[in-house]
Amino acid sequence: xxxxxxxxxxxxxxxxxxxxxxxxxxxxxxxxxxxxxxxxxxxxxxxxxxxxxxxxxxxxxxxxxxxxxxxxxxxxxxxxxxxxxxxxxxxxxxxxxxxxxxxxxxxxxxxxxxxxxxxxxxxxxxxxxxxxxxxxxxxxxxxxxxxxxxxxxxxxxxxxxxxxxxxxxxxxxxxxxxxxxxxxxxxxxxxxxxxxxxxxxxxxxxxxxxxxxxxxxxxxxxxxxxxxxxxxxxxxxxxxxxxxxxxxxxxxxxxxxxxxxxxxxxxxxxxxxxxxxxxxxxxxxxxxxxxxxxxxxxxxxxxxxxxxxxxxxxxxxxxxxxxxxxx
Amino acid sequence: xxxxxxxxxxxxxxxxxxxxxxxxxxxxxxxxxxxxxxxxxxxxxxxxxxxxxxxxxxxxxxxxxxxxxxxxxxxxxxxxxxxxxxxxxxxxxxxxxxxxxxxxxxxxxxxxxxxxxxxxxxxxxxxxxxxxxxxxxxxxxxxxxxxxxxxxxxxxxxxxxxxxxxxxxxxxxxxxxxxxxxxxxxxxxxxxxxxxxxxxxxxxxxxxxxxxxxxxxxxxxxxxxxxxxxxxxxxxxxxxxxxxxxxxxxxxxxxxxxxxxxxxxxxxxxxxxxxxxxxxxxxxxxxxxxxxxxxxxxxxxxxxxxxxxxxxxxxxxxxxxxxxxxx
Numbered sequence: 001x002x003x004x005x006x007x008x009x010x011x012x013x014x015x016x017x018x019x020x021x022x023x024x025x026x027x028x029x030x031x032x033x034x035x036x037x038x039x040x041x042x043x044x045x046x047x048x049x050x051x052x053x054x055x056x057x058x059x060x061x062x063x064x065x066x067x068x069x070x071x072x073x074x075x076x077x078x079x080x081x082x083x084x085x086x087x088x089x090x091x092x093x094x095x096x097x098x099x100x101x102x103x104x105x106x107x108x109x110x111x112x113x114x115x116x117x118x119x120x121x122x123x124x125x126x127x128x129x130x131x132x133x134x135x136x137x138x139x140x141x142x143x144x145x146x147x148x149x150x151x152x153x154x155x156x157x158x159x160x161x162x163x164x165x166x167x168x169x170x171x172x173x174x175x176x177x178x179x180x181x182x183x184x185x186x187x188x189x190x191x192x193x194x195x196x197x198x199x200x201x202x203x204x205x206x207x208x209x210x211x212x213x214x215x216x217x218x219x220x221x222x223x224x225x226x227x228x229x230x231x232x233x234x235x236x237x238x239x240x241x242x243x244x245x246x247x248x249x250x251x252x253x254x255x256x257x258x259x260x261x262x263x264x265x266x267x268x269x270x271x272x273x274x275x276x277x278x279x280x281x282x283x284x285x286x287x288x289x290x291x292x293x294x295x296x297x298x299x300x301x302x303x304x305x306x307x308x309x310x311x312x313x314x315x316x317x318x319x320x321x322x323x324x325x326x327x
Numbered sequence: 328x329x330x331x332x333x334x335x336x337x338x339x340x341x342x343x344x345x346x347x348x349x350x351x352x353x354x355x356x357x358x359x360x361x362x363x364x365x366x367x368x369x370x371x372x373x374x375x376x377x378x379x380x381x382x383x384x385x386x387x388x389x390x391x392x393x394x395x396x397x398x399x400x401x402x403x404x405x406x407x408x409x410x411x412x413x414x415x416x417x418x419x420x421x422x423x424x425x426x427x428x429x430x431x432x433x434x435x436x437x438x439x440x441x442x443x444x445x446x447x448x449x450x451x452x453x454x455x456x457x458x459x460x461x462x463x464x465x466x467x468x469x470x471x472x473x474x475x476x477x478x479x480x481x482x483x484x485x486x487x488x489x490x491x492x493x494x495x496x497x498x499x500x501x502x503x504x505x506x507x508x509x510x511x512x513x514x515x516x517x518x519x520x521x522x523x524x525x526x527x528x529x530x531x532x533x534x535x536x537x538x539x540x541x542x543x544x545x546x547x548x549x550x551x552x553x554x555x556x557x558x559x560x561x562x563x564x565x566x567x568x569x570x571x572x573x574x575x576x577x578x579x580x581x582x583x584x585x586x587x588x589x590x591x592x593x594x595x596x597x598x599x600x601x602x603x604x605x606x607x608x609x610x611x612x613x614x615x616x617x618x619x620x621x622x623x624x625x626x627x628x629x630x631x632x633x634x635x636x637x638x639x640x641x642x643x644x645x646x647x648x649x650x651x652x653x654x
Contacts, residue, residue, distance in 0.1 A: 052518035052519065052520065053489075053518055159609055161609070189373040189374050189545065189610070190373060190545055190547070190586060190589060190590055191373060191585065191586060191589050191605060191606040191610075192609070193589070193590075194589035194590070194603040194604070194605035194606070195605040195607075197591070197603055198602055198603055198605055201602070216518065216519065218519070218593060219548075219590065219591040219592055219593050220591050222591065222593055223591030223603070224591075246593055256520055257519060257520065258593065259523075260519045260520045260522065260523035261519055261548065261593060262522075262523075262526075262546065262548030262549045262551065262552050263548050263551065263552070263592065263593060264547040264548045264550070264551045264575060264587065264590060264592065265551055265575060266551040266552070266554075266571045266572050266575050266576075267572060267575075267576070268551075270552075272523055272527070274520075274523055274524055274527055275520050275523075275524070277474070278474075278488055278490065278491065279488070279490075279518065279520075279521070
């Protein structure tokens, strides 16, 4: 593996979750959460990962952190194969990659003080003396826009947006290189979303962070990301520079997502692409291109074989037969 | 401005308070609204602004204690809903006025089949027999776009996806062809492509049946696409009230302006990566509201007049704003 600008590389990642019909039965079917994903995250970038519920984006984020073990595939962090790591090396790796969760209410231990929540990673990794840890926690609280005097308060004393800031402070505690932000603003009110998004951008600049930003809100993802990957039923349908994806969406699914996104402009006359039918189940995904059952442009090759993920224009990748057959 | 008689719903001076151990939360504190026949009113605001409590007040579903409608008049189709007995109100709920909620599972009974739940409304309000009601339920499911309705009618809520449950709830709400439907965050919990389908459905049914709709949401995009008149709420009051085009085109209240500037947009109205202009601070607790104008502690235009609470001021274009800047 030669060194390159990629912080993370995922190769042919698969994650299948067994479905047990009865408590003790052997699983006969699987939820195909992530199916053959190839993805790289460049150092210093914000890669947006967008898709609807059940598309596998959260699972993909967790696989990269090895919070879930992949069924198949490889993951490289700074060119090292992290699936080969033993538990000690993995624990060291965890200092480099952290996660911010969606729900600011369930992701903070209600019985711990804010200081203890943010300081916990430092204790686990045996960093600094007690005094040094306290100083670091105070600094982190300031960095995320909270007051250091609140170090002894409990989560329930804070609002949703403030709790999310606490989650961010915790993620920063170990000075990670990569932060996986899993729907970090979805549960927040509009005006608080803006505050937290601005904070994330400031922190990225100050601490040279790389983000994998997972969300279902297209406008939010477009705003904060350099590149965006669109996922559908466990596969990546399209990947491009943020502006390019939104101006020039190639995959019919991306087009439908963009067209469905409500725009705060009442004067805009829009021809909506309304997809017919329900989102297919990841337990029994459609054959061939997994979008073909809802695609307005479906034609002969679509149900037969999975379309290849190809670079059809510089830095613009799509998996769709509209752009040519498989090679 | 049309005559008084063409209003289906008129709310005057509504005050709904919650009496708690920590004090009185004035959830709705002096709200006036009108809705014409066939019109769509958008009620927009963030958590705690009073939009849901307004809707529940119309439906007389405020839990008493700790809540109570302490003042006001809600005239609907000739009667003052606040003067009706509970028995009379029960004849109106589900028949002349229906409500759909954010979480379909809160209004769908998990232990009854969908068919039973829709039938219940028909048997109660229209006196239909079991068979007639069941057949009508199948028709309703078909009307809301649920495939194989004659089969799905036997299913339980947990067997349906989020989008389908929402449709089932809409079917229940429309079964008796109500004059008014109140939709409280009907699509917030749904994926964007399903959201587009549901909004399209509500729009279509509204045109077909001439139904009036009150749409409650914090999503400005949804409001722009569906509402004709918009009321922006903050801390239990209406702060801006006008035609949808004016709210988005020339927002007057600093809060409305702030909200519009703080949302990331896909329509190129912002340069990408330009910082979002976030409204500083937090929505105040209803138990601890600032004196004078309730938005004054977050407003960048605050001046000495703001120490007194402004009333709704009508600016030349039939645009109401609660702000001294327009005195």
